[in-house]
Amino acid sequence: MFNELVLASHNAGKLKELQAMLGASVKLRSVGEFSPVEPEETGLSFVENAILKARNAARLSGLPALADDSGLAVDVLGGAPGIYSARYADGQGDAANNAKLLLALKDVPEAERGAQFVCCLALVRHADDPLPILCEGLWHGRILNEARGAHGFGYDPLFWVPERNCSSAELGPVEKNQISHRALAMALLKQRLGLA
Ligand SMILES: O=P(O)(O)OP(=O)(O)OP(=O)(O)OC[C@H]1O[C@@H](n2cnc3c(O)ncnc32)[C@H](O)[C@@H]1O
């Protein structure tokens, strides 16, 4: 159905994971090829931000666009940082985000450190598409007391994966791409597109 999609993301980790999940039959091009400017994520939900990013990328590229809005929702923080995950430490990047999260959970015991990664994928056929395809995935885990592992990106070193007994950054890319929030959302998208 789509041989080429623009990925409405400036996050290289997402591009790598999503391209691996889609396989070679659909080529993902980064929106960075078309503009260095990142749209402001003004939505109040993952869905709204994913649609906003997808429309922006479709407008810039003239191609159908896929967006991924994702984040980490921590139970004891009432779901924070959530849609603000990328900006948790005021735009200072992954290391600062992780340090801030560790500090926020400093005195929280293991049993209360539950969290989930959330991924919302939005696909628009063109910038004004009235019916975006939306797919979501959740991945349940726990926030560690210190970073572990060197794979992945973002909060992966702090996310304990109970079903594998390791952090998400200790999973190899193939394994993470089978069980992550993004993998679940992508599996649904592939079904919707008849690619599964
Ligand atoms: O908006 P784009 O350009 O796609 O890139 P971004 O990195 O800003 O992406 P988001 O706005 O969706 O914010 C997602 C945040 O959640 C984190 N995150 C999402 N998926 C993750 C994953 O699989 N592993 C670790 N962290 C993840 C990521 O590092 C960001 O801090």
Ligand SMILES: [Mg+2]
């Ligand atoms: Mg973002």
